[in-house]
Amino acid sequence: MDTCIEKIRTICADLLAKGKVQKVIGFAEGSIPMASRPIAVTSKEDVAKLVFNATCGLNLANYVSDVLPKEGKIAVTAKGCDSRNLVTHMVENQVSRDQLYIIGVPCTGMVDKRKIAALFEDEITDFIEDGDTLTIVSPQKKEKVSKKDVLRHNCRVCTHRNPVVFDVMAAEPVEEQSLDQPFADVDHIAAMDPAARWAHFQELTKNCIRCYACRNACPLCYCPTCFVDESSPQWVGKGQDKTDINTFHFLRAFHCAGRCTDCGACVEACPMGINVRDFTRKLNKDALELFGWEAGLDMEKRPPLDVYSPDDPNDFIK
Amino acid sequence: MENPYVPYPVRIDDIEVATEDKSLKTFTFVFQNPADEEKFAYKAGQFAELSIPGVGEIPIGIASSPVEKGFVKFTVFRTGMVTTHLHNMKKGDIMGIRGPLGNWYPWEKLENKNVVIIGGGFAFTTLRSSIVYMLDPANRSRFKNIDVVYGARSPGMLLYREELFDWEKRDDINMHITVDGTDDPEWQYHTGFVPQVVEKNAPPADEDTYAIVCGPPIMIKFTQPALTKLGYQEHQIIMSLENRMKCGIGMCGRCNIGKELVCKDGPVFTLEQINQTPKEY
Amino acid sequence: MNFITIDKKDWTTGIDKSRETYQVFGPVQDENGCQIKPLAPDVHPLMDAGVTVMSPKSVLFPQTQKMLTATLDASIEDHHVMKPVKKDDTPRVVLGIRPYDARAILLVKLNFDNPDYQDPYWCEAYAATTFVGLGVNHPGPCDFSTSTGCGPFSEEGLDVLMADLDDRYLAKILTEKGETWAGACGFDTRADAAESQSLFDILRKEAEKNITSVDTDQLSEKSILDLYEAPFWDDVAFSCINCGTCTFVCPTCWCFDIQDETKHKTAVRFRNWDTCMSPLFTHHASGHNPRGSKVQRVRQRFMHKLKYFVDKYDQGIMCVGCGRCVASCPVNIDIREVCTIMNNYESK
Numbered sequence: 001m002d003t004c005i006e007k008i009r010t011i012c013a014d015l016l017a018k019g020k021v022q023k024v025i026g027f028a029e030g031s032i033p034m035a036s037r038p039i040a041v042t043s044k045e046d047v048a049k050l051v052f053n054a055t056c057g058l059n060l061a062n063y064v065s066d067v068l069p070k071e072g073k074i075a076v077t078a079k080g081c082d083s084r085n086l087v088t089h090m091v092e093n094q095v096s097r098d099q100l101y102i103i104g105v106p107c108t109g110m111v112d113k114r115k116i117a118a119l120f121e122d123e124i125t126d127f128i129e130d131g132d133t134l135t136i137v138s139p140q141k142k143e144k145v146s147k148k149d150v151l152r153h154n155c156r157v158c159t160h161r162n163p164v165v166f167d168v169m170a171a172e173p174v175e176e177q178s179l180d181q182p183f184a185d186v187d188h189i190a191a192m193d194p195a196a197r198w199a200h201f202q203e204l205t206k207n208c209i210r211c212y213a214c215r216n217a218c219p220l221c222y223c224p225t226c227f228v229d230e231s232s233p234q235w236v237g238k239g240q241d242k243t244d245i246n247t248f249h250f251l252r253a254f255h256c257a258g259r260c261t262d263c264g265a266c267v268e269a270c271p272m273g274i275n276v277r278d279f280t281r282k283l284n285k286d287a288l289e290l291f292g293w294e295a296g297l298d299m300e301k302r303p304p305l306d307v308y309s310p311d312d313p314n315d316f317i318k
Numbered sequence: 319m320e321n322p323y324v325p326y327p328v329r330i331d332d333i334e335v336a337t338e339d340k341s342l343k344t345f346t347f348v349f350q351n352p353a354d355e356e357k358f359a360y361k362a363g364q365f366a367e368l369s370i371p372g373v374g375e376i377p378i379g380i381a382s383s384p385v386e387k388g389f390v391k392f393t394v395f396r397t398g399m400v401t402t403h404l405h406n407m408k409k410g411d412i413m414g415i416r417g418p419l420g421n422w423y424p425w426e427k428l429e430n431k432n433v434v435i436i437g438g439g440f441a442f443t444t445l446r447s448s449i450v451y452m453l454d455p456a457n458r459s460r461f462k463n464i465d466v467v468y469g470a471r472s473p474g475m476l477l478y479r480e481e482l483f484d485w486e487k488r489d490d491i492n493m494h495i496t497v498d499g500t501d502d503p504e505w506q507y508h509t510g511f512v513p514q515v516v517e518k519n520a521p522p523a524d525e526d527t528y529a530i531v532c533g534p535p536i537m538i539k540f541t542q543p544a545l546t547k548l549g550y551q552e553h554q555i556i557m558s559l560e561n562r563m564k565c566g567i568g569m570c571g572r573c574n575i576g577k578e579l580v581c582k583d584g585p586v587f588t589l590e591q592i593n594q595t596p597k598e599y
Numbered sequence: 600m601n602f603i604t605i606d607k608k609d610w611t612t613g614i615d616k617s618r619e620t621y622q623v624f625g626p627v628q629d630e631n632g633c634q635i636k637p638l639a640p641d642v643h644p645l646m647d648a649g650v651t652v653m654s655p656k657s658v659l660f661p662q663t664q665k666m667l668t669a670t671l672d673a674s675i676e677d678h679h680v681m682k683p684v685k686k687d688d689t690p691r692v693v694l695g696i697r698p699y700d701a702r703a704i705l706l707v708k709l710n711f712d713n714p715d716y717q718d719p720y721w722c723e724a725y726a727a728t729t730f731v732g733l734g735v736n737h738p739g740p741c742d743f744s745t746s747t748g749c750g751p752f753s754e755e756g757l758d759v760l761m762a763d764l765d766d767r768y769l770a771k772i773l774t775e776k777g778e779t780w781a782g783a784c785g786f787d788t789r790a791d792a793a794e795s796q797s798l799f800d801i802l803r804k805e806a807e808k809n810i811t812s813v814d815t816d817q818l819s820e821k822s823i824l825d826l827y828e829a830p831f832w833d834d835v836a837f838s839c840i841n842c843g844t845c846t847f848v849c850p851t852c853w854c855f856d857i858q859d860e861t862k863h864k865t866a867v868r869f870r871n872w873d874t875c876m877s878p879l880f881t882h883h884a885s886g887h888n889p890r891g892s893k894v895q896r897v898r899q900r901f902m903h904k905l906k907y908f909v910d911k912y913d914q915g916i917m918c919v920g921c922g923r924c925v926a927s928c929p930v931n932i933d934i935r936e937v938c939t940i941m942n943n944y945e946s947k
């Protein structure tokens with residue numbers, strides 16, 4: 001993605017130099033192998049810090065509302081999913097289109113860092129990306145893998161790799177994937193008998209430490225006070241009781257229904273490697289099947305749980 | 319090993335509505351085990367955790383005075399979960415108190431000094447404790463002049479009204495009671511905000527005068543310049559801070575201002591100390 | 600000091616033998632890498648595990664811990680009187696704890712066991728625990744423990760320090776507790792002290808070569824207010840999502856919340872880990888929040904670890920350089936960088 005980063009830097013330097021935007025939100029190189037970090041660049045000198053690579057798995061839409069200036073614009077680099085969350089933000093009135101300058105970055109997927117770490121017994125000391133070839137080094141060995149083989153699950157099933165909204169593109173669009181079975185994972189869980197399904201979810205959240213990184217990394221979770229933090233009434237207990245942990249996960253998933261873009265930031269952020277997308281994906285599937293809806297594609301349409309329509313496909317509404 | 323989290327069991331002996339809007343109530347507790355009262359020996363300025371099993375604990379300044387025996391008193395503003403529950407409890411109910419906690423006003427240093435007490439709203443609880451303590455016949459001679467500036471929104475919002483008016487009649491304490499405003503034609507005390515009353519009525523500072531200030535942040539903010547005008551130096555201004563607390567014994571980590579823990583190293587600090595720490599209160 | 604040598608062939612037999620006396624904790628593998636957990640009777644510790652995702656602080660300070668209970672049933676004597684819950688303070692041993700985590704326990708001890716108050720839950724668990732450490736032969740890229748007053752073979756806080764020598768462990772018995780543990784396992788093959796010590800020294804030097812260092816020497820000289828008001832905090836905090844992961848995985852973070860719950864007629868008071876990264880941590884009942892913004896909270900974490908603690912206890916920084924927060928932070932906020940910025944900061 002070398003060429004795209006040069007283009008991103010040029011665009012940003014120009015935007016900042018001409019005062020068209022006050023800051024650029026993008027990614028910078030991390031301090032350890034396989035890491036990157038969100039950064040706000042305000043001066044032309046600092047644009048060299050910007051990078052874009054297969055470790056930029058967080059969702060930058062999460063950062064825009066915090067730093068919106070009173071006047072003027074900010075720029076943000078957006079891969080397919082980030083752009084869809086920017087659309088969701090606009091639809092939900094968190095930000096308006098004219099406050100943003102969107103630098104669209106076509107995306108060929110982000111790597112699953114845990115999957116890569118699992119290829120090694122010792123710790124990874126270097127990670128080099130060259131197109132689809134990743135060279136990964138640890139004290140014990142050096143491994144070359146194809147990026148395709150270590151993509152995050154959400155990237156493997158992504159059908160919107162190109163930004164859906166942008167002011168400028170940092171590269172030519174990439175080919176979109178078409179999938180025979182986009183929800184195989186959900187179908188697999190749905191096919192379980194209830195006891196097995198319950199056990200699956202119990203096992204899934206077994207290690208949850210309730211840090212809420214999944215929630216905080218999620219651009220949808222912008223409520224000033226999340227229901228888990230409410231104290232009067234207190235909806236959820238605060239301890240490590242299974243019921244309370246489950247309540248958090250179930251309710252969060254429902255709060256994201258019809259809004260989730262499956263960007264994977266939640267899973268990316270979770271320190272315990274919990275695939276919380278097992279919850280949200282089912283609702284994404286429902287939104288698609290019941291309402292023909294995928295979040296973040298259209299700035300003009302209200303999300304399905306937000307509107308009444310006389311030709312709603314569901315019976316209950318009639 | 320002594321368990322500092324275990325509260326002493328107490329019985330609610332009396333509940334008094336303290337203000338006309340009923341948002342404050344004064345609770346009198348009696349220890350279930352008389353021996354616990356001795357263990358709970360406290361000084362004016364300290365606080366305790368009021369502990370309602372199954373509901374929670376809240377830090378509350380001790381409103382009774384060390385010279386009052388046989389009970390302890392707290393005046394509580396209804397605001398959230400625990401305070402609302404407490405307001406709904408009845409005489410005779412059993413709960414717990416844990417403490418005494420924190421430091422106290424520097425009584426040793428205040429000996430033979432003039433003491434000016436400045437309070438606003440419901441932050442008058444530990445100040446009441448202090449006044450009762452200083453006015454006790456055994457203690458009064460240990461202090462020089464005592465001045466009190468106390469203000470509330472309206473006459474009905476003043477805490478401990480009867481006591482205030484009794485003190486007003488005494489000649490060993492100078493009371494300056496004020497309200498923000500009132501339409502009561504009989505009102506014979508000041509009207510106006512505390513900082514203004516301080517500026518006009520508090521004694522100017524000399525080396526032997528100390529001010530103790532407790533009140534809402536806005537009052538504190540404007541009282542400081544008034545005191546500075548009167549010549550008070552930072553080390554002569556004593557304040558009690560409130561931060562969100564849980565353990566009250568310096569373990570749970572949430573109440574710090576800089577390296578100071580408000581629950582254990584405070585809640586009483588001089589302005590001089592406070593000015594050396596980040597203002598995270 | 601005594602050294603013993605433990606043939607790896609005898610290791611599991613010895614550990615099984617010690618289960619008569621000890622509840623055994625050690626690293627186990629799960630979907631998320633390794634964690635230190637109580638070991639089921641048929642499970643053995645995964646001694647060559649790398650840095651565990653979570654630190655072993657939970658052995659003494661579980662994430663959720665019951666403290667007191669009371670009955671609310673007015674027909675029962677002592678209703679509404681809160682009493683301590685029964686604890687299990689039978690002897691336990693933590694196997695394979697790394698030297699930085701052992702130092703962390705001593706730092707946490709400064710909080711839970713101080714001249715004014717002793718936290719009985721922590722202190723009694725501590726008294727019941729034997730720490731059998733394992734030196735770090737191959738430090739990872741986030742390890743900076745040599746800059747924090749410990750290092751890959753530091754002995755501080757341990758009862759036994761072992762070195763992995765492929766086919767055997769060489770163990771240095773550091774305390775009476777350690778001696779007792781070795782006895783309970785039946786490990787009694789003495790090794791030559793001078794020779795063993797020099798082996799330890801070689802391993803230590805070799806390991807230390809791979810550790811990055813971070814300067815902390817200027818921190819105590821700085822003024823709290825200068826650092827607090829320094830201009831770099833906005834940049835440091837920008838990417839933070841305030842998840843608190845850094846404090847949950849940290850072996851030295853000790854903050855907790857106290858909560859009450861009622862089930863039927865029983866009230867329970869328990870504590871949970873809490874974090875200064877959460878806005879609720881300091882939220883006043885009035886709605887006022889002295890640390891209401893993200894940057895204030897990020898600053899608190901670093902100021903506590905790298906300044907307030909330094910000034911308050913004079914024991915160095917409140918960080919043992921395990922690197923867990925660096926590895927787990929979803930946005931790659933790196934305490935080594937922040938420490939360097941603070942250490943080098945000159946106010947104008």
Ligand SMILES: Cc1cc2nc3c(=O)[nH]c(=O)nc-3n(C[C@H](O)[C@H](O)[C@H](O)COP(=O)(O)OP(=O)(O)OC[C@H]3O[C@@H](n4cnc5c(N)ncnc54)[C@H](O)[C@@H]3O)c2cc1C
Binds near residue numbers: 234375443884886
């Ligand atoms: C030293 C000191 C002395 C004080 N003296 C007095 C006094 O004399 N009189 C008086 O009236 N007040 C006094 N206070 C203030 C008093 O402690 C608070 O008003 C009281 O704690 C409010 O408790 P609450 O449970 O009613 O409110 P809560 O419902 O606890 O609300 C407090 C805040 O805590 C948070 N919170 C509560 N529960 C939870 C939860 N389950 N999870 C997450 N967050 C939660 C909320 O964010 C809320 O804003 C004093 C405080 C201190 C520190």
Ligand code: SF4
Binds near residue numbers: 214272
């Ligand atoms: S990020 Fe992971 S550990 Fe944290 S609350 Fe979410 S699922 Fe649980």
Ligand code: SF4
Binds near residue numbers: 840842845929
């Ligand atoms: S882990 Fe990182 S993102 Fe989360 S609170 Fe800590 S510094 Fe912030």
Ligand code: SF4
Binds near residue numbers: 848917919920922
């Ligand atoms: S601050 Fe980070 S590196 Fe230091 S002890 Fe805690 S988790 Fe380890």
Ligand code: SF4
Binds near residue numbers: 571874875876
């Ligand atoms: S860094 Fe934060 S969570 Fe950790 S001990 Fe300090 S105040 Fe507590």
Ligand code: FES
Binds near residue numbers: 564567568570572581
């Ligand atoms: S209230 Fe727990 S440390 Fe102050």
